[in-house]
Amino acid sequence: MNRKKHAAILRSTRKIHRLMGIFLAVLFLIMAVTGLLLGWKKHSYGIMLPKSEKGISTNIEEWMPLDSLHSIATKTLHENVDSNLSLKLDRIDARPDKGMMKFVFEEGYHEIQLDATTGEVLSIDRRISDLIEEIHDGSIVDDWLNIKNGAFKVFYNTLMGLSLFLFVITGVWLWVGPKFMKRAK
Known part of the structure; x- marks a missing residue:
């Protein structure tokens, strides 16, 4: 050449x-x-990401039923965050090693952590990392549109x-x- x-x-x-x-x-x-x-x-x-709290028991056989924990999480969201928020879940994250479950809601990136044995609310927080991830991968535009x-x-x-x-x-x-x-x- x-x-x-x-x-x-x-x-x-x-x-x-x-x-x-x-x-x-x-x-x-x-x-x-x-x-x-x-x-x-x-x-x-x-x-950016709420700390994962610990429940009292890691024995899954002692945990409350999922539907009961879900009811506590949705009630907590409406009573402590905003009663107008959608109760639609993004995901449920079970942490057997910590004895707790996270309920992550689609609207507002809210997370409720519950002791899986007692149903006690361990944490109410926002997952800013989920918003950052949606910006990073472009899925936030899919949500907006x-x-x-x-x-x-x-x-x-x-x-x-x-x-x-x-x-x-x-x-x-x-x-x-x-x-x-x-x-x-």
Whole structure:
């Protein structure tokens, strides 16, 4: 390949790299910051992720029935947080090693931790880490636009993955290309 062709490829690569950088800089920044925060969530001293409390018994045979614990959690949410919040659950997290269950509600990222044996409320808190995760993976847009199948999340992650891949390829070529041209000279 001659020098002019190498120079043209290098110019094209530089242009693609620059245009991608301008277009994707904000998205890369958001993904980087939220990724960093998610990496630290368990070490945030309860700021992003509530500390998992301990119940009195780790013996599952002594635990209350799930429907009873669920009733306590929903009643606690409405009485102590907001009576207008939806009771729709995102998930129930059983922690046998801690003798407790977490009830995580979809609306507002609220979590109620209960002693699985007595039903005592151990913690009422918000899971900021869930919000950060939704921003990080793009699913927050699916929620805002009420997209049921997560189409935006798939599009966003595909765009970001392919863009990062192209960024690396064009960046490597911008670094190696001039050396290659010098050697070919």
